Amino acid sequence: MSYKPNLAEDFAFSDLHCHSNCSDGELSPRQLVERAADKGVKILALTDHDTIDGVADATQASHDRSLMLIPGVELTALWGKRVVHIVGLGFDPDNPELQMYLCNLKKIRDQRAELIAARLVKKGCPDLLGKAKALAGEGQIGRPHFAQAMVAARVVDSPAKAFSLYLGAGKPGDIKVEWPDMSDAIACLHQAGGYAVLAHPTKYKLTFTKIREMIAAFAESDGDAVEARYPGIDPGQTRQIEIAAQRHDLLLSAGSDFHCTGFSWSELGKYPKMPNSEMHILHRIL
Numbered sequence: 001m002s003y004k005p006n007l008a009e010d011f012a013f014s015d016l017h018c019h020s021n022c023s024d025g026e027l028s029p030r031q032l033v034e035r036a037a038d039k040g041v042k043i044l045a046l047t048d049h050d051t052i053d054g055v056a057d058a059t060q061a062s063h064d065r066s067l068m069l070i071p072g073v074e075l076t077a078l079w080g081k082r083v084v085h086i087v088g089l090g091f092d093p094d095n096p097e098l099q100m101y102l103c104n105l106k107k108i109r110d111q112r113a114e115l116i117a118a119r120l121v122k123k124g125c126p127d128l129l130g131k132a133k134a135l136a137g138e139g140q141i142g143r144p145h146f147a148q149a150m151v152a153a154r155v156v157d158s159p160a161k162a163f164s165l166y167l168g169a170g171k172p173g174d175i176k177v178e179w180p181d182m183s184d185a186i187a188c189l190h191q192a193g194g195y196a197v198l199a200h201p202t203k204y205k206l207t208f209t210k211i212r213e214m215i216a217a218f219a220e221s222d223g224d225a226v227e228a229r230y231p232g233i234d235p236g237q238t239r240q241i242e243i244a245a246q247r248h249d250l251l252l253s254a255g256s257d258f259h260c261t262g263f264s265w266s267e268l269g270k271y272p273k274m275p276n277s278e279m280h281i282l283h284r285i286l
Contacts, residue, residue: 003068005043007286011277014043015269016072017087017199017227017255022054022139023074026260029054030061032268035261037065041269043282045072045255047087050105051140055093070285074199076105077185078178079214084204086185087227087253090285091194098192101180106140108177113141115175116167120146123172125155143167169205183221195224195284197253202237212244219248225281229254229274231266238272245279253281 019025020032027035029046032054036044044067046058055071062069071093075086091098117129131149132141147162156162167173180188186196198218201211215226228241229252245252258268274280 002063003042003066005068005286007277007282010042011280011282012273013040013269014282015041015255015258015271016043016045016070016089016197016253016281017047017074017230018044018258018268019048019074020046020054020058020139021137022051023048024140024142024144024259029058032258033058033061033065033067033069036268037067039267039269041067043068043070044268045070045087045089047072047074047089047255049074049085049140049142050076050109051102052093052098053139071194073102075185075189076179077182078180079182079217082204083179084182084214085199086182086189086223087197087199087255088185088189088192088194089197089253089281091189091192095192098188101188105180108179109140109142112175112177113146115177116143116146116173119172119175120150120166123166125150125166126153128153143173146173182218182223186218186221186223190222195281196222197225197227197281198223199227200230200233200257201226201241202233208237208240211241215241215244215250216248219250223250224284225251225253227254228252229272230257231271233272235272242279251281251284252279 020029052073059069073088077086121127128149132145135145135148147159150156150162189196226245228238256266256268256271
């Protein structure tokens with residue numbers, strides 16, 4: 001039987017942003033749910049990059065624990081020419097238009113992977129496409145899989161070095177592709193019955209003037225909420241985001257952006273908590 005949360009009590013024990021090995025996370029959807037439950041999380045959204053392949057398994061696993069699973073996804077999109085991430089929450093995973101949208105994103109990711117592999121070969125690396133695909137398994141392939149493949153091939157000694165030398169912004173493996181526009185991502189989530197959240201605004205290496213512009217554009221595109229609390233954000237930044245959200249009638253969201261074990265600051269359920277739930281997106285979803 002599904003867990004029925006008490007929002008007044010459980011919103012502080014929610015995590016609306018995390019990843020499984022269906023994208024670039026370490027744990028399977030079931031392992032992720034079990035770990036979240038063990039950490040005291042009561043409401044969890046699995047938000048893999050551009051795929052919902054893990055949602056069914058995570059939902060099934062949640063039935064065995066005192067935890068509610070919210071269908072989620074983290075969509076890659078463009079604001080102008082800048083890549084941004086839109087977290088989708090509470091949609092119908094079986095929606096046909098959403099399924100078609102995600103199928104298109106998979107094609108874009110596969111094409112980008114081929115271009116990354118070719119670009120790295122030109123820089124003297126071995127052909128890592130096969131290894132990166134194997135590391136991705138049935139999940140969406142991304143640059144972190146190439147980073148792992150580079151470590152395995154002894155091109156670099158760490159994933160961080162792979163990004164700093166080959167895969168990060170402005171490096172050979174940073175391939176620009178035509179992701180859907182931010183407004184298209186939001187519209188797709190809405191027609192599937194879901195809500196759109198602008199993910200981690202301070203992680204795009206923008207000035208706060210630009211962050212405010214991005215939040216305003218997100219609101220103008222009918223976005224629903226902004227992440228204001230997540231690992232790495234300081235109280236001053238959170239306050240500025242909350243002010244911008246309130247100015248544009250946006251709700252707030254929060255999550256760990258968990259990817260893997262071993263990093264205590266980004267553990268499931270661990271992020272600066274909201275003092276109250278009045279503007280929490282969960283009020284809309286639940």
